[in-house]
Amino acid sequence: MYNNTEDEYKEAVKNEYERVKNGQYSSYLSAPTRSKLSKLCWEIYEGKKMNQTDLNIFNALLGLPFDINNKNGFKAQKNKFRPIETFYKGETNPLEMDKVDLAAVLVDYQPRPFSRFRTSDLSLDYKKNDSIDNPEPEVEDDDGEFIFQTPQGGFGIKEEPPRKISFIERLLRLLKKSKRTVFAILFTFGLTGTGTAIYLAFFEKDNMQWSKDHYEVVYKEGIEGNPNEIIDYDEHLLDFKKVSVCDTSTCFKPDGEAIVWYAKIGDKADFFNSNGNGRHPETKKSLRPITEYIKGKYKGDCPTK
Structure with a gap:
Protein backbone atom coordinates (compact mmCIF):
# COMPACT_ATOMS: atom_id res chain seq x y z
CA MET A 1 0.00 0.00 0.00
CA TYR A 2 1.35 3.41 -0.98
CA ASN A 3 1.49 6.24 1.53
CA ASN A 4 2.27 9.42 -0.40
CA THR A 5 2.55 12.63 1.60
CA GLU A 6 0.78 15.98 1.55
CA ASP A 7 4.00 17.70 0.53
CA GLU A 8 4.34 15.36 -2.45
CA TYR A 9 0.75 16.16 -3.46
CA LYS A 10 1.37 19.89 -3.25
CA GLU A 11 4.54 19.59 -5.30
CA ALA A 12 2.77 17.51 -7.95
CA VAL A 13 -0.11 19.99 -8.29
CA LYS A 14 2.30 22.93 -8.42
CA ASN A 15 4.35 21.20 -11.13
CA GLU A 16 1.20 20.59 -13.16
CA TYR A 17 0.30 24.28 -12.81
CA GLU A 18 3.72 25.27 -14.17
CA ARG A 19 3.21 22.87 -17.07
CA VAL A 20 -0.22 24.13 -18.15
CA LYS A 21 -0.27 27.80 -17.10
CA ASN A 22 0.52 29.03 -20.62
CA GLY A 23 -1.89 26.63 -22.31
CA GLN A 24 -5.64 26.65 -22.92
CA TYR A 25 -6.44 28.72 -19.82
CA SER A 26 -3.41 31.02 -19.95
CA SER A 27 -5.58 34.13 -19.60
CA TYR A 28 -6.54 32.88 -16.13
CA LEU A 29 -3.41 31.00 -15.04
CA SER A 30 -0.38 32.84 -16.44
CA ALA A 31 -0.86 35.70 -13.98
CA PRO A 32 -3.40 34.28 -11.51
CA THR A 33 -5.58 36.45 -9.28
CA ARG A 34 -8.43 35.42 -7.04
CA SER A 35 -10.89 36.96 -9.51
CA LYS A 36 -9.41 35.11 -12.50
CA LEU A 37 -9.30 31.80 -10.63
CA SER A 38 -12.90 32.28 -9.52
CA LYS A 39 -13.98 32.80 -13.14
CA LEU A 40 -11.95 29.81 -14.32
CA CYS A 41 -13.49 27.63 -11.62
CA TRP A 42 -17.01 28.57 -12.71
CA GLU A 43 -16.11 28.03 -16.39
CA ILE A 44 -14.75 24.55 -15.66
CA TYR A 45 -17.66 23.43 -13.51
CA GLU A 46 -20.25 25.00 -15.78
CA GLY A 47 -18.75 23.53 -18.95
CA LYS A 48 -18.20 19.93 -17.85
CA LYS A 49 -20.23 17.11 -16.41
CA MET A 50 -18.45 16.87 -13.08
CA ASN A 51 -18.09 13.67 -11.11
CA GLN A 52 -19.10 13.57 -7.48
CA THR A 53 -15.50 13.82 -6.27
CA ASP A 54 -14.96 17.18 -7.96
CA LEU A 55 -18.38 18.39 -6.80
CA ASN A 56 -17.36 17.52 -3.23
CA ILE A 57 -14.09 19.44 -3.69
CA PHE A 58 -16.07 22.49 -4.81
CA ASN A 59 -18.39 22.23 -1.80
CA ALA A 60 -15.58 21.64 0.71
CA LEU A 61 -13.70 24.85 -0.05
CA LEU A 62 -16.54 27.20 -0.96
CA GLY A 63 -19.08 25.98 1.56
CA LEU A 64 -21.86 25.64 -1.00
CA PRO A 65 -22.81 23.02 -3.59
CA PHE A 66 -22.26 23.78 -7.26
CA ASP A 67 -25.51 25.12 -8.68
CA ILE A 68 -25.56 26.54 -12.20
CA ASN A 69 -28.40 28.87 -11.12
CA ASN A 70 -26.40 30.36 -8.24
CA LYS A 71 -23.71 32.25 -10.15
CA ASN A 72 -24.23 35.45 -8.15
CA GLY A 73 -23.83 33.57 -4.89
CA PHE A 74 -20.65 31.98 -6.22
CA LYS A 75 -19.17 35.38 -7.19
CA ALA A 76 -19.29 36.42 -3.55
CA GLN A 77 -16.83 33.61 -2.74
CA LYS A 78 -13.93 34.88 -4.86
CA ASN A 79 -11.77 35.78 -1.82
CA LYS A 80 -11.63 32.07 -1.01
CA PHE A 81 -9.44 31.68 -4.09
CA ARG A 82 -6.71 33.85 -2.57
CA PRO A 83 -4.88 30.85 -0.99
CA ILE A 84 -4.89 29.08 -4.37
CA GLU A 85 -3.49 32.19 -6.07
CA THR A 86 -0.63 32.46 -3.58
CA PHE A 87 -0.04 28.68 -3.73
CA TYR A 88 0.39 28.81 -7.52
CA LYS A 89 2.75 31.78 -7.13
CA GLY A 90 4.83 29.90 -4.55
CA GLU A 91 4.09 32.49 -1.86
CA THR A 92 2.27 30.22 0.60
CA ASN A 93 2.05 26.56 1.56
CA PRO A 94 -1.62 25.74 2.32
CA LEU A 95 -2.23 23.56 5.34
CA GLU A 96 -5.77 22.59 4.31
CA MET A 97 -5.93 19.95 1.59
CA ASP A 98 -9.32 21.24 0.32
CA LYS A 99 -7.49 24.26 -1.10
CA VAL A 100 -4.90 22.08 -2.83
CA ASP A 101 -7.67 19.79 -4.10
CA LEU A 102 -9.42 22.68 -5.85
CA ALA A 103 -6.05 23.88 -7.16
CA ALA A 104 -5.72 20.39 -8.68
CA VAL A 105 -9.15 20.69 -10.32
CA LEU A 106 -8.26 24.03 -11.95
CA VAL A 107 -5.21 22.51 -13.68
CA ASP A 108 -6.85 19.06 -14.10
CA TYR A 109 -4.18 17.23 -12.13
CA GLN A 110 -4.71 13.52 -11.53
CA PRO A 111 -4.85 11.63 -9.25
CA ARG A 112 -7.01 13.86 -7.08
CA PRO A 113 -8.16 14.53 -4.37
CA PHE A 114 -5.40 13.95 -1.83
CA SER A 115 -7.21 10.91 -0.41
CA ARG A 116 -6.75 9.20 -3.80
CA PHE A 117 -3.25 10.58 -4.37
CA ARG A 118 -2.09 9.24 -1.01
CA THR A 119 -2.66 5.59 -2.01
CA SER A 120 -1.75 5.88 -5.70
CA ASP A 121 1.21 4.42 -7.56
CA LEU A 122 3.00 7.60 -8.63
CA SER A 123 5.21 5.77 -11.08
CA LEU A 124 2.23 5.84 -13.43
CA ASP A 125 1.63 8.64 -15.91
CA TYR A 126 -2.01 9.24 -14.99
CA LYS A 127 -2.60 11.95 -17.52
CA LYS A 128 -1.51 9.91 -20.52
CA ASN A 129 -1.84 6.24 -19.56
CA ASP A 130 -4.57 4.74 -21.70
CA SER A 131 -3.61 1.05 -21.17
CA ILE A 132 -4.21 0.20 -24.81
CA ASP A 133 -1.25 -2.13 -25.32
CA ASN A 134 -1.60 -3.91 -21.97
CA PRO A 135 -5.15 -3.51 -20.72
CA GLU A 136 -5.72 -4.09 -17.02
CA PRO A 137 -8.95 -5.09 -15.26
CA GLU A 138 -11.35 -2.15 -15.12
CA VAL A 139 -13.77 -1.26 -12.34
CA GLU A 140 -16.07 1.69 -11.78
CA ASP A 141 -15.41 3.61 -8.60
CA ASP A 142 -17.95 5.40 -6.38
CA ASP A 143 -17.64 8.57 -8.45
CA GLY A 144 -18.59 6.91 -11.71
CA GLU A 145 -15.05 7.06 -13.14
CA PHE A 146 -13.48 4.02 -14.80
CA ILE A 147 -10.17 3.11 -13.28
CA PHE A 148 -7.74 0.24 -13.80
CA GLN A 149 -5.73 -1.66 -11.24
CA THR A 150 -2.00 -1.89 -11.78
CA PRO A 151 0.11 -4.98 -11.07
CA GLN A 152 1.58 -3.13 -8.09
CA GLY A 153 -1.85 -2.67 -6.52
CA GLY A 154 -2.32 1.01 -7.33
CA PHE A 155 -5.01 2.55 -9.48
CA GLY A 156 -4.96 4.74 -12.58
CA ILE A 157 -7.73 6.66 -14.29
CA LYS A 158 -8.48 5.33 -17.73
CA GLU A 159 -9.02 8.04 -20.31
CA GLU A 160 -10.38 7.71 -23.84
CA PRO A 161 -7.98 6.13 -26.37
CA PRO A 162 -6.10 8.77 -28.37
CA ARG A 163 -7.62 9.64 -31.71
CA LYS A 164 -5.84 8.62 -34.88
CA ILE A 165 -3.38 11.22 -36.15
CA SER A 166 -3.71 12.20 -39.77
CA PHE A 167 -0.80 12.20 -42.21
CA ILE A 168 -0.78 16.01 -42.28
CA GLU A 169 -0.59 16.20 -38.48
CA ARG A 170 2.26 13.70 -38.43
CA LEU A 171 4.08 15.73 -41.06
CA LEU A 172 3.64 18.97 -39.14
CA ARG A 173 4.85 17.36 -35.93
CA LEU A 174 7.91 16.04 -37.72
CA LEU A 175 8.56 19.43 -39.24
CA LYS A 176 8.34 21.11 -35.86
CA LYS A 177 10.56 18.50 -34.22
CA SER A 178 13.50 18.50 -36.63
CA LYS A 179 13.76 21.42 -39.03
CA ARG A 180 17.22 20.69 -40.45
CA THR A 181 16.54 17.00 -41.01
CA VAL A 182 13.27 17.52 -42.86
CA PHE A 183 14.66 20.33 -45.00
CA ALA A 184 17.64 18.12 -45.93
CA ILE A 185 15.27 15.27 -46.90
CA LEU A 186 13.17 17.57 -49.06
CA PHE A 187 16.31 18.91 -50.71
CA THR A 188 17.61 15.39 -51.35
CA PHE A 189 14.40 14.42 -53.14
CA GLY A 190 14.52 17.46 -55.37
CA LEU A 191 11.65 19.28 -53.69
CA THR A 192 13.64 22.37 -52.82
CA GLY A 193 11.01 24.82 -54.07
CA THR A 194 8.14 23.20 -52.22
CA GLY A 195 10.37 22.33 -49.30
CA THR A 196 11.56 25.90 -48.91
CA ALA A 197 7.98 27.18 -49.00
CA ILE A 198 6.93 24.70 -46.32
CA TYR A 199 10.03 25.46 -44.28
CA LEU A 200 9.39 29.20 -44.31
CA ALA A 201 5.69 28.80 -43.67
CA PHE A 202 6.08 26.60 -40.62
CA PHE A 203 9.45 27.37 -39.10
CA GLU A 204 10.34 30.97 -39.63
CA LYS A 205 7.04 32.80 -39.35
CA ASP A 206 6.11 31.33 -36.00
CA ASN A 207 6.32 34.43 -33.85
CA MET A 208 3.99 37.34 -33.07
CA GLN A 209 4.55 41.04 -32.47
CA TRP A 210 2.16 43.75 -31.37
CA SER A 211 1.58 46.30 -34.15
CA LYS A 212 -0.56 49.37 -33.34
CA ASP A 213 -3.80 47.61 -32.33
CA HIS A 214 -3.30 43.87 -32.96
CA TYR A 215 -0.75 41.07 -33.13
CA GLU A 216 0.98 40.36 -36.43
CA VAL A 217 2.37 36.91 -37.24
CA VAL A 218 6.02 37.59 -38.01
CA TYR A 219 9.40 36.03 -38.72
CA LYS A 220 11.79 35.73 -35.79
CA GLU A 221 13.36 39.11 -36.62
CA GLY A 222 10.02 40.88 -36.19
CA ILE A 223 8.79 44.00 -37.95
CA GLU A 224 11.52 46.45 -38.86
CA GLY A 225 11.43 49.48 -36.62
CA ASN A 226 8.84 47.94 -34.28
CA PRO A 227 10.16 48.07 -30.69
CA ASN A 228 7.49 45.76 -29.23
CA GLU A 229 8.41 42.36 -27.83
CA ILE A 230 8.49 39.39 -30.21
CA ILE A 231 6.64 36.46 -28.64
CA ASP A 232 5.95 32.84 -29.59
CA TYR A 233 2.99 32.24 -31.87
CA ASP A 234 -0.26 31.92 -29.91
CA GLU A 235 -3.43 31.19 -31.87
CA HIS A 236 -5.56 32.68 -29.08
CA LEU A 237 -4.01 36.10 -29.68
CA LEU A 238 -5.00 36.32 -33.36
CA ASP A 239 -8.32 37.95 -32.47
CA PHE A 240 -6.93 40.04 -29.60
CA LYS A 241 -7.26 43.74 -30.49
Whole structure:
Protein backbone atom coordinates (compact mmCIF):
# COMPACT_ATOMS: atom_id res chain seq x y z
CA MET A 1 0.00 0.00 0.00
CA TYR A 2 1.35 3.41 -0.98
CA ASN A 3 1.49 6.24 1.53
CA ASN A 4 2.27 9.42 -0.40
CA THR A 5 2.55 12.63 1.60
CA GLU A 6 0.78 15.98 1.55
CA ASP A 7 4.00 17.70 0.53
CA GLU A 8 4.34 15.36 -2.45
CA TYR A 9 0.75 16.16 -3.46
CA LYS A 10 1.37 19.89 -3.25
CA GLU A 11 4.54 19.59 -5.30
CA ALA A 12 2.77 17.51 -7.95
CA VAL A 13 -0.11 19.99 -8.29
CA LYS A 14 2.30 22.93 -8.42
CA ASN A 15 4.35 21.20 -11.13
CA GLU A 16 1.20 20.59 -13.16
CA TYR A 17 0.30 24.28 -12.81
CA GLU A 18 3.72 25.27 -14.17
CA ARG A 19 3.21 22.87 -17.07
CA VAL A 20 -0.22 24.13 -18.15
CA LYS A 21 -0.27 27.80 -17.10
CA ASN A 22 0.52 29.03 -20.62
CA GLY A 23 -1.89 26.63 -22.31
CA GLN A 24 -5.64 26.65 -22.92
CA TYR A 25 -6.44 28.72 -19.82
CA SER A 26 -3.41 31.02 -19.95
CA SER A 27 -5.58 34.13 -19.60
CA TYR A 28 -6.54 32.88 -16.13
CA LEU A 29 -3.41 31.00 -15.04
CA SER A 30 -0.38 32.84 -16.44
CA ALA A 31 -0.86 35.70 -13.98
CA PRO A 32 -3.40 34.28 -11.51
CA THR A 33 -5.58 36.45 -9.28
CA ARG A 34 -8.43 35.42 -7.04
CA SER A 35 -10.89 36.96 -9.51
CA LYS A 36 -9.41 35.11 -12.50
CA LEU A 37 -9.30 31.80 -10.63
CA SER A 38 -12.90 32.28 -9.52
CA LYS A 39 -13.98 32.80 -13.14
CA LEU A 40 -11.95 29.81 -14.32
CA CYS A 41 -13.49 27.63 -11.62
CA TRP A 42 -17.01 28.57 -12.71
CA GLU A 43 -16.11 28.03 -16.39
CA ILE A 44 -14.75 24.55 -15.66
CA TYR A 45 -17.66 23.43 -13.51
CA GLU A 46 -20.25 25.00 -15.78
CA GLY A 47 -18.75 23.53 -18.95
CA LYS A 48 -18.20 19.93 -17.85
CA LYS A 49 -20.23 17.11 -16.41
CA MET A 50 -18.45 16.87 -13.08
CA ASN A 51 -18.09 13.67 -11.11
CA GLN A 52 -19.10 13.57 -7.48
CA THR A 53 -15.50 13.82 -6.27
CA ASP A 54 -14.96 17.18 -7.96
CA LEU A 55 -18.38 18.39 -6.80
CA ASN A 56 -17.36 17.52 -3.23
CA ILE A 57 -14.09 19.44 -3.69
CA PHE A 58 -16.07 22.49 -4.81
CA ASN A 59 -18.39 22.23 -1.80
CA ALA A 60 -15.58 21.64 0.71
CA LEU A 61 -13.70 24.85 -0.05
CA LEU A 62 -16.54 27.20 -0.96
CA GLY A 63 -19.08 25.98 1.56
CA LEU A 64 -21.86 25.64 -1.00
CA PRO A 65 -22.81 23.02 -3.59
CA PHE A 66 -22.26 23.78 -7.26
CA ASP A 67 -25.51 25.12 -8.68
CA ILE A 68 -25.56 26.54 -12.20
CA ASN A 69 -28.40 28.87 -11.12
CA ASN A 70 -26.40 30.36 -8.24
CA LYS A 71 -23.71 32.25 -10.15
CA ASN A 72 -24.23 35.45 -8.15
CA GLY A 73 -23.83 33.57 -4.89
CA PHE A 74 -20.65 31.98 -6.22
CA LYS A 75 -19.17 35.38 -7.19
CA ALA A 76 -19.29 36.42 -3.55
CA GLN A 77 -16.83 33.61 -2.74
CA LYS A 78 -13.93 34.88 -4.86
CA ASN A 79 -11.77 35.78 -1.82
CA LYS A 80 -11.63 32.07 -1.01
CA PHE A 81 -9.44 31.68 -4.09
CA ARG A 82 -6.71 33.85 -2.57
CA PRO A 83 -4.88 30.85 -0.99
CA ILE A 84 -4.89 29.08 -4.37
CA GLU A 85 -3.49 32.19 -6.07
CA THR A 86 -0.63 32.46 -3.58
CA PHE A 87 -0.04 28.68 -3.73
CA TYR A 88 0.39 28.81 -7.52
CA LYS A 89 2.75 31.78 -7.13
CA GLY A 90 4.83 29.90 -4.55
CA GLU A 91 4.09 32.49 -1.86
CA THR A 92 2.27 30.22 0.60
CA ASN A 93 2.05 26.56 1.56
CA PRO A 94 -1.62 25.74 2.32
CA LEU A 95 -2.23 23.56 5.34
CA GLU A 96 -5.77 22.59 4.31
CA MET A 97 -5.93 19.95 1.59
CA ASP A 98 -9.32 21.24 0.32
CA LYS A 99 -7.49 24.26 -1.10
CA VAL A 100 -4.90 22.08 -2.83
CA ASP A 101 -7.67 19.79 -4.10
CA LEU A 102 -9.42 22.68 -5.85
CA ALA A 103 -6.05 23.88 -7.16
CA ALA A 104 -5.72 20.39 -8.68
CA VAL A 105 -9.15 20.69 -10.32
CA LEU A 106 -8.26 24.03 -11.95
CA VAL A 107 -5.21 22.51 -13.68
CA ASP A 108 -6.85 19.06 -14.10
CA TYR A 109 -4.18 17.23 -12.13
CA GLN A 110 -4.71 13.52 -11.53
CA PRO A 111 -4.85 11.63 -9.25
CA ARG A 112 -7.01 13.86 -7.08
CA PRO A 113 -8.16 14.53 -4.37
CA PHE A 114 -5.40 13.95 -1.83
CA SER A 115 -7.21 10.91 -0.41
CA ARG A 116 -6.75 9.20 -3.80
CA PHE A 117 -3.25 10.58 -4.37
CA ARG A 118 -2.09 9.24 -1.01
CA THR A 119 -2.66 5.59 -2.01
CA SER A 120 -1.75 5.88 -5.70
CA ASP A 121 1.21 4.42 -7.56
CA LEU A 122 3.00 7.60 -8.63
CA SER A 123 5.21 5.77 -11.08
CA LEU A 124 2.23 5.84 -13.43
CA ASP A 125 1.63 8.64 -15.91
CA TYR A 126 -2.01 9.24 -14.99
CA LYS A 127 -2.60 11.95 -17.52
CA LYS A 128 -1.51 9.91 -20.52
CA ASN A 129 -1.84 6.24 -19.56
CA ASP A 130 -4.57 4.74 -21.70
CA SER A 131 -3.61 1.05 -21.17
CA ILE A 132 -4.21 0.20 -24.81
CA ASP A 133 -1.25 -2.13 -25.32
CA ASN A 134 -1.60 -3.91 -21.97
CA PRO A 135 -5.15 -3.51 -20.72
CA GLU A 136 -5.72 -4.09 -17.02
CA PRO A 137 -8.95 -5.09 -15.26
CA GLU A 138 -11.35 -2.15 -15.12
CA VAL A 139 -13.77 -1.26 -12.34
CA GLU A 140 -16.07 1.69 -11.78
CA ASP A 141 -15.41 3.61 -8.60
CA ASP A 142 -17.95 5.40 -6.38
CA ASP A 143 -17.64 8.57 -8.45
CA GLY A 144 -18.59 6.91 -11.71
CA GLU A 145 -15.05 7.06 -13.14
CA PHE A 146 -13.48 4.02 -14.80
CA ILE A 147 -10.17 3.11 -13.28
CA PHE A 148 -7.74 0.24 -13.80
CA GLN A 149 -5.73 -1.66 -11.24
CA THR A 150 -2.00 -1.89 -11.78
CA PRO A 151 0.11 -4.98 -11.07
CA GLN A 152 1.58 -3.13 -8.09
CA GLY A 153 -1.85 -2.67 -6.52
CA GLY A 154 -2.32 1.01 -7.33
CA PHE A 155 -5.01 2.55 -9.48
CA GLY A 156 -4.96 4.74 -12.58
CA ILE A 157 -7.73 6.66 -14.29
CA LYS A 158 -8.48 5.33 -17.73
CA GLU A 159 -9.02 8.04 -20.31
CA GLU A 160 -10.38 7.71 -23.84
CA PRO A 161 -7.98 6.13 -26.37
CA PRO A 162 -6.10 8.77 -28.37
CA ARG A 163 -7.62 9.64 -31.71
CA LYS A 164 -5.84 8.62 -34.88
CA ILE A 165 -3.38 11.22 -36.15
CA SER A 166 -3.71 12.20 -39.77
CA PHE A 167 -0.80 12.20 -42.21
CA ILE A 168 -0.78 16.01 -42.28
CA GLU A 169 -0.59 16.20 -38.48
CA ARG A 170 2.26 13.70 -38.43
CA LEU A 171 4.08 15.73 -41.06
CA LEU A 172 3.64 18.97 -39.14
CA ARG A 173 4.85 17.36 -35.93
CA LEU A 174 7.91 16.04 -37.72
CA LEU A 175 8.56 19.43 -39.24
CA LYS A 176 8.34 21.11 -35.86
CA LYS A 177 10.56 18.50 -34.22
CA SER A 178 13.50 18.50 -36.63
CA LYS A 179 13.76 21.42 -39.03
CA ARG A 180 17.22 20.69 -40.45
CA THR A 181 16.54 17.00 -41.01
CA VAL A 182 13.27 17.52 -42.86
CA PHE A 183 14.66 20.33 -45.00
CA ALA A 184 17.64 18.12 -45.93
CA ILE A 185 15.27 15.27 -46.90
CA LEU A 186 13.17 17.57 -49.06
CA PHE A 187 16.31 18.91 -50.71
CA THR A 188 17.61 15.39 -51.35
CA PHE A 189 14.40 14.42 -53.14
CA GLY A 190 14.52 17.46 -55.37
CA LEU A 191 11.65 19.28 -53.69
CA THR A 192 13.64 22.37 -52.82
CA GLY A 193 11.01 24.82 -54.07
CA THR A 194 8.14 23.20 -52.22
CA GLY A 195 10.37 22.33 -49.30
CA THR A 196 11.56 25.90 -48.91
CA ALA A 197 7.98 27.18 -49.00
CA ILE A 198 6.93 24.70 -46.32
CA TYR A 199 10.03 25.46 -44.28
CA LEU A 200 9.39 29.20 -44.31
CA ALA A 201 5.69 28.80 -43.67
CA PHE A 202 6.08 26.60 -40.62
CA PHE A 203 9.45 27.37 -39.10
CA GLU A 204 10.34 30.97 -39.63
CA LYS A 205 7.04 32.80 -39.35
CA ASP A 206 6.11 31.33 -36.00
CA ASN A 207 6.32 34.43 -33.85
CA MET A 208 3.99 37.34 -33.07
CA GLN A 209 4.55 41.04 -32.47
CA TRP A 210 2.16 43.75 -31.37
CA SER A 211 1.58 46.30 -34.15
CA LYS A 212 -0.56 49.37 -33.34
CA ASP A 213 -3.80 47.61 -32.33
CA HIS A 214 -3.30 43.87 -32.96
CA TYR A 215 -0.75 41.07 -33.13
CA GLU A 216 0.98 40.36 -36.43
CA VAL A 217 2.37 36.91 -37.24
CA VAL A 218 6.02 37.59 -38.01
CA TYR A 219 9.40 36.03 -38.72
CA LYS A 220 11.79 35.73 -35.79
CA GLU A 221 13.36 39.11 -36.62
CA GLY A 222 10.02 40.88 -36.19
CA ILE A 223 8.79 44.00 -37.95
CA GLU A 224 11.52 46.45 -38.86
CA GLY A 225 11.43 49.48 -36.62
CA ASN A 226 8.84 47.94 -34.28
CA PRO A 227 10.16 48.07 -30.69
CA ASN A 228 7.49 45.76 -29.23
CA GLU A 229 8.41 42.36 -27.83
CA ILE A 230 8.49 39.39 -30.21
CA ILE A 231 6.64 36.46 -28.64
CA ASP A 232 5.95 32.84 -29.59
CA TYR A 233 2.99 32.24 -31.87
CA ASP A 234 -0.26 31.92 -29.91
CA GLU A 235 -3.43 31.19 -31.87
CA HIS A 236 -5.56 32.68 -29.08
CA LEU A 237 -4.01 36.10 -29.68
CA LEU A 238 -5.00 36.32 -33.36
CA ASP A 239 -8.32 37.95 -32.47
CA PHE A 240 -6.93 40.04 -29.60
CA LYS A 241 -7.26 43.74 -30.49
CA LYS A 242 -7.20 47.20 -28.98
CA VAL A 243 -10.65 48.82 -29.19
CA SER A 244 -12.16 52.25 -28.72
CA VAL A 245 -14.73 52.82 -25.99
CA CYS A 246 -17.32 55.58 -26.05
CA ASP A 247 -20.85 56.16 -24.69
CA THR A 248 -22.46 53.75 -27.16
CA SER A 249 -19.89 50.95 -26.84
CA THR A 250 -21.19 47.61 -25.58
CA CYS A 251 -18.84 46.62 -22.78
CA PHE A 252 -20.94 44.17 -20.76
CA LYS A 253 -23.01 41.06 -21.26
CA PRO A 254 -26.68 41.21 -20.19
CA ASP A 255 -25.73 39.67 -16.84
CA GLY A 256 -23.18 42.43 -16.23
CA GLU A 257 -20.02 40.45 -17.02
CA ALA A 258 -17.37 42.58 -18.72
CA ILE A 259 -16.42 41.79 -22.33
CA VAL A 260 -13.87 44.61 -22.57
CA TRP A 261 -10.58 44.72 -20.65
CA TYR A 262 -8.34 47.65 -19.84
CA ALA A 263 -5.01 48.81 -18.47
CA LYS A 264 -4.33 52.37 -17.27
CA ILE A 265 -1.54 54.22 -19.06
CA GLY A 266 -0.79 57.43 -17.21
CA ASP A 267 -3.94 59.56 -17.27
CA LYS A 268 -5.72 57.44 -19.87
CA ALA A 269 -6.63 53.80 -20.44
CA ASP A 270 -6.20 51.35 -23.29
CA PHE A 271 -9.10 49.00 -23.97
CA PHE A 272 -9.06 45.51 -25.50
CA ASN A 273 -11.68 43.08 -26.77
CA SER A 274 -10.49 40.24 -24.51
CA ASN A 275 -8.04 39.42 -21.73
CA GLY A 276 -5.49 38.15 -24.26
CA ASN A 277 -2.62 36.65 -22.28
CA GLY A 278 -3.47 38.80 -19.27
CA ARG A 279 -0.97 41.59 -20.02
CA HIS A 280 -0.91 44.84 -21.96
CA PRO A 281 1.10 43.97 -25.09
CA GLU A 282 3.32 47.06 -24.75
CA THR A 283 3.55 47.99 -21.07
CA LYS A 284 3.00 44.45 -19.68
CA LYS A 285 0.60 45.79 -17.07
CA SER A 286 -2.15 43.39 -15.98
CA LEU A 287 -5.43 43.68 -17.87
CA ARG A 288 -8.57 44.08 -15.80
CA PRO A 289 -12.26 43.78 -16.69
CA ILE A 290 -13.84 47.15 -17.41
CA THR A 291 -16.29 48.69 -14.93
CA GLU A 292 -18.92 51.38 -15.39
CA TYR A 293 -16.68 53.75 -13.47
CA ILE A 294 -13.68 53.08 -15.72
CA LYS A 295 -15.80 53.38 -18.83
CA GLY A 296 -17.21 56.71 -17.69
CA LYS A 297 -13.82 58.12 -16.71
CA TYR A 298 -11.69 56.99 -19.67
CA LYS A 299 -14.15 56.69 -22.58
CA GLY A 300 -13.39 58.55 -25.79
CA ASP A 301 -15.51 60.36 -28.34
CA CYS A 302 -17.82 58.27 -30.47
CA PRO A 303 -16.93 58.27 -34.18
CA THR A 304 -19.00 60.58 -36.33
CA LYS A 305 -20.96 59.17 -39.22
